[in-house]
Amino acid sequence: MIPEPLLRVHEWISQPWPWYVAGPMIALIMFILLFFGKEFGISANFRVMCAADGADQFADFFKFDWQSQGWNLLVAVGAMFGGYIAAHYFTPADGHIAHVSAATVNSLRQLGMTYEPGQVPLMPEWYCWLSLFTWRGWLILAGGGFLVGFGARYAGGCTSGHAISGMSALQLGSLYAVIGFFLGGLFMTYLIFPLIF
């Protein structure tokens, strides 16, 4: 029998986390990694994976001491475990849904995605293997992934490396990168989405 207080804690963790819990938690993660002598930046793992597969024969960019970056791969593996645990053991009372605003439900409807308020799932239905039978599935998963991998290395970091680590250190370059992220995101959202949905 699980003791009552432990059930309470489980129930408490299972509810959706508000921004004022998630934000400070991310700052704490950045601090822990700095304290370990490392810098928080997830997309650097893609470069490590390239180098580990022998990409150094093709470009000098991949000639670096990638073995010293093993810690970052472990963070990525940990993130996968964290996702597994959250999805399987900490389900909120109303299930895994995205608690988006009424305005967002309206905007989704304009693109042909008809969800009732309070019924928007966490992920759209095309996040599955079947979507690989459609051009849109390939565009989103493979096309989007390519842009993210290319852009993150070109900009020298992604959301964790620039928006969190870089901006916390008041780096001007990271501010430019975040402006770039938003310009690209707004371009996609307003100009490309109406064409593909």
Next chain:
Amino acid sequence: MMRMSRYILVGMLFGLTMYKSEAVSWFRIFEMFHFQSFHMYGIIGSAVGLGILIVQWIKRARLRSLEGKEIIIPLKDKSWKRYIFGGFIFGLGWALTGACPGPMFVLLGSGYTVLVIYLLAAITGTFVYGLLRNKLPH
């Protein structure tokens, strides 16, 4: 073993945070780019606000890392081209897939195994950047 498990634990905390705050959701990113909720701005804003205080404290207190070395915060290049151009390309992909690299790993672990395609594509994108690096403005 202790040295390895601590990074896995940090990653787990990150994965749990991203999933439970719905930051992994395509719909939350869609909402953010439509400026229809404070949620994502609150997450990033409070992380950066607290992060600035933490970094200033590390610098002023000359805090040492677990291994006893001085904590050095790496500086970024003093240019703007690579950040704006690279950032723009990243932003296109971020809005399209609804997941940046961190959430991608989180979702992969939570059971959206199709994101292996995203991972392979992102590695390919990084590889192509490595090939073209000398021809691109930085």
